[in-house]
Each structure stands twice: as structure tokens, then as C-alpha cells.
Amino acid sequence: MAHRLAPLLLTGGPAVGKTVTATSLAAAIPRTAYVDVDDIRQLVKNGGAAPWEGAEGRAQQLLGVRNAAALTGNFASAGFNVTLTDVVTAVTLAEYRRLVPGVFVVRLSVSLEEAWRRARTRKVYLTDEEFESLHHGQSAPLPVDHQLDVTDLDRAGQSQRVRQLWFGHRG
Template sequence: MRPLLLTGPPAAGKSTTARALAAGLPLAAVVDVDDIRQLVVSGHAAPWQGVAGADQQLIGVENAGDLARRFAAAGIDVVIADVLTPDTAARYRAGVPGVLIVHLQVSLTEARRRATRRPVHLTDDEFVLLHSSQPDDRALYDHVIDVDGLDHAAQVEAVRRVWS
């Protein structure tokens, strides 16, 4: 299948959905871009933390793209999980041939509810910032799935339908 990129605000279920989709396939990999960015241990900066954060964000995108291309070339289905900006969306489109970008749309209320069931990695201000900064331009995405009210299984199935 073509590479799949799941995007959306924090607690939309990108990583969880990516892992469930990959686990249901005979040979698949998950590239969670948060994991790639956190490889920078000393001097790590989040994407919203100035020039260093923006630079590290782009390095993460480039490395995710490299991994996705290599997995795909080896016949391994790949799912990428990342929070996109218009710039990073364009970079994925250019760097990952045939990538299918699916935006998991979730309300701030539902995202906060979901976030209570996972470890906290963001401050509340960062959580709101990332949620509110999601690009409104639907042209960036191939599909938008409203995941409010969907349980885990239904969310995975909704994504599976658009991917296959």
C-alpha cells in the first residue's frame, strides 16, 4: 500500500491508530516522528521553540521521510505519525512518493478527555497551542476524518477504509 501519514492535534490518536493499523498487516512499520525528534537528548527543542526547534522539526521530517522510503522500497507497508504544518506537509509530499495524508480531526474537549488516559508530555499551554495551530487548509490532506465520538476500534477502521 502507499505510505500513510496520520496527522492531527495532540491526543487525536495518531500513534495509537498507526500502531493498530501496522499490527494488522503482514509486514508493516510505524514511524512516530516524536520518537525521531527525541533522539536529540542534549539541546532538544520542541518545534515551537525558536530556530533550534524549527531546525530539529525539519530534521525529524527528513529522517521520517528517509525511513518511510526505505521501508516502502523493501516492500514494508509504512505508517507515519506526525503533527503537520503547511511546510512539513509539502516536504512529506515531495519526499515520500505517493504518501496518503489523513488528518484525524478532534475537538479540544475530546482531545483533553483522551489526553487524561496517557502520559503527559506537554504543558496545557503547549497542548492548546498545538491543537489550535492545526492547518485549516483541507487541501493539505487527502482525507479528513472526524474522530470525535469514535472509540479506538472505530477510529482504526475509519482510517483503514480510506487507506485501502
């Protein structure tokens, strides 16, 4: 493989373009896998709890991180680059840093107005209250590697900017 990259974790509130950006990068870069941590968490079909649903929700949130880290390690050891998406907290970010060596974390942000505009273009599985709570929760300081406001970028521009950051990262 010509270019091995650090695992890329995209985070940010709902409708910032995490999934679109990560899947676009994975499709464009040879030998790149995409891990959607929401998909991993949704493997629980009976007894699942959202991260904001008390101790069980927080425990399942960390289980999702551990499962995502295991997949990332398996892909990386097979020579794949990896993109991941998750809405992280200080606790889950620390767990990613512990379990995914060299992970490069980019937090995407948009204005609330832009988040709602983007959300109207797809199915949203959150209540309005959950959506706004997650959006506002992502304004708290986190030790990410790069904070990127993508309010004024279209999908292609957003993917291009994240790609530049990822390829320029020297972990």
C-alpha cells in the first residue's frame, strides 16, 4: 500500500456530515474501511439503551467504542485505512485514544440552523430535544486533533478539507 494513514475518527453533532464525509473518503481512498459506531450499537436488538439513558446507556456507549476499536484494529492489521464516525464525549474520546493507537480525531461543527437544514434532507432518528441536546453538547471543549467548522462547505468541499487534514496528519 502506498500510503498508510492513522485511523480517522470524525465526530460532531447530528447532521454535520460525519457519515457522508467518512463514506466518501473510504470510497475514494484505496483499501479503506468505514466503521459507523451507530451501526455497531444498533446490533443490540433487545435491551438497547441510548447513551443518555442512565448507567446502562453509558455502558452500552462504551461497549460500542470497544467494538469499534476492535474492528478498527482488525482492519488496520490487514493493511486497511479506517474511517470511523461517532458522537464522542470526553469519556468515549479517552477510550478511543486508549484503544485505537494513533487515532486522528476531527470534530466537525455547523451552526444549529445549518444542522437543521441538513437534517431535513434525510431521515432523523432523534427527537427534536435529543437533536438539539447533542448539537449543543458538541460545543463543550474536547481534546480533538482538529476542530473544523463546515457550515459553509458543501459535501465535496467538506470531504476534500477533511482529506487534506487526514493526509497532512503526522501522528
